[in-house]
Amino acid sequence: xxxxxxxxxxxxxxxxxxxxxxxxxxxxxxxxxxxxxxxxxxxxxxxxxxxxxxxxxxxxxxxxxxxxxxxxxxxxxxxxxxxxxxxxxxxxxxxxxxxxxxxxxxxxxx
Amino acid sequence: xxxxxxxxxxxxxxxxxxxxxxxxxxxxxxxxxxxxxxxxxxxxxxxxxxxxxxxxxxxxxxxxxxxxxxxxxxxxxxxxxxxxxxxxxxxxxxxxxxxxxxxxxxxxxxxxx
Numbered sequence: 001x002x003x004x005x006x007x008x009x010x011x012x013x014x015x016x017x018x019x020x021x022x023x024x025x026x027x028x029x030x031x032x033x034x035x036x037x038x039x040x041x042x043x044x045x046x047x048x049x050x051x052x053x054x055x056x057x058x059x060x061x062x063x064x065x066x067x068x069x070x071x072x073x074x075x076x077x078x079x080x081x082x083x084x085x086x087x088x089x090x091x092x093x094x095x096x097x098x099x100x101x102x103x104x105x106x107x108x109x110x
Numbered sequence: 111x112x113x114x115x116x117x118x119x120x121x122x123x124x125x126x127x128x129x130x131x132x133x134x135x136x137x138x139x140x141x142x143x144x145x146x147x148x149x150x151x152x153x154x155x156x157x158x159x160x161x162x163x164x165x166x167x168x169x170x171x172x173x174x175x176x177x178x179x180x181x182x183x184x185x186x187x188x189x190x191x192x193x194x195x196x197x198x199x200x201x202x203x204x205x206x207x208x209x210x211x212x213x214x215x216x217x218x219x220x221x222x223x
Contacts, residue, residue: 031208043200043214086153098143098168100153 002027004089004101012107013077021072021104023087031090032063034072037103038083046072046085077108112137114203114215122221128189131218135182135203141165142184143212144176147198156199159184160206188220196222 003026013019023032034046047054047061049070054061058077063070074081084103091099115134123129135142144156155168159178176186182203188195198219202212 033212041198041217043202045202045211045213048209048211088153098155100155102152 002029002089002091002099004087004099006085006087006101006104008104009102010105010107012109015077015079015108015110017077017108018073018075019077019106021074021085021106023070023072023101025068025070025087025089027091028065028068029089029091032065032070033088033090034061034070035086035088036081036083037086038080043086074106077106079108079110082106082108114201114213116199116201116215116218118218119216120219120221122223123191124223125191125193127191128187129191129220130185130187131199131201131220133184133186133201133203133215135184135201136213139203139205139213140182141204141206141210142178142182143202143204144184144186145200145202146170147200147217148194148196153200156186191222193222196220 005024007022031050033048037043049061049063051063051065058075060073084105086100086103088098088100117132141160143158147153158166162178173189178184198217200217202214204210204212
């Protein structure tokens with residue numbers, strides 16, 4: 001089946017720094033999403049981005065489907081950005097078997 | 111609008127028992143998806159219900175089942191619990207079209223002793 005990898009596995013940032021998180025996938029996908037799970041376990045959908053670039057405030061994401069990777073950019077990081085970031089891919093036309101990556105654990109320190 | 115609610119928030123069961131978890135989606139949402147999160151396996155998709163029908167299913171044994179009611183509320187059931195079923199179970203709701211944002215509940219933490 002499809003493999004999803006994320007890098008780096010762990011990241012520590014000083015508040016105000018920028019970062020780039022990467023998601024690689026081993027096969028073509030129909031959909032890709034980025035999620036943030038805060039330290040209390042709440043999961044939030046950040047982007048639905050099968051291709052192209054999207055921006056939402058300090059966060060932006062780019063997916064290059066032909067090269068099978070996606071990037072999540074966090075600019076001017078804040079302590080509230082701490083948590084785990086997951087990418088998830090879907091190979092079907094709808095919600096067929098969503099596959100999550102292992103996540104990147106981000107800690108933003110003041 | 112009220113968010114996604116899950117009950118109970120915490121649950122302790124023993125091996126062999128069965129458990130039922132409940133998820134109430136955001137009003138107007140017709141799709142409910144269930145996920146299991148464990149330290150070892152990470153986040154895994156269980157199944158998705160849309161308009162009372164299971165639309166998609168992940169790779170889990172038949173002990174894991176679910177259903178959706180006419181008001182879109184969903185339940186998932188795990189029978190013959192095993193220690194490895196200890197996990198955070200998350201549900202997410204969305205309007206139901208591919209590409210819709212999914213909104214997650216706070217999860218149910220199940221511990222199997």
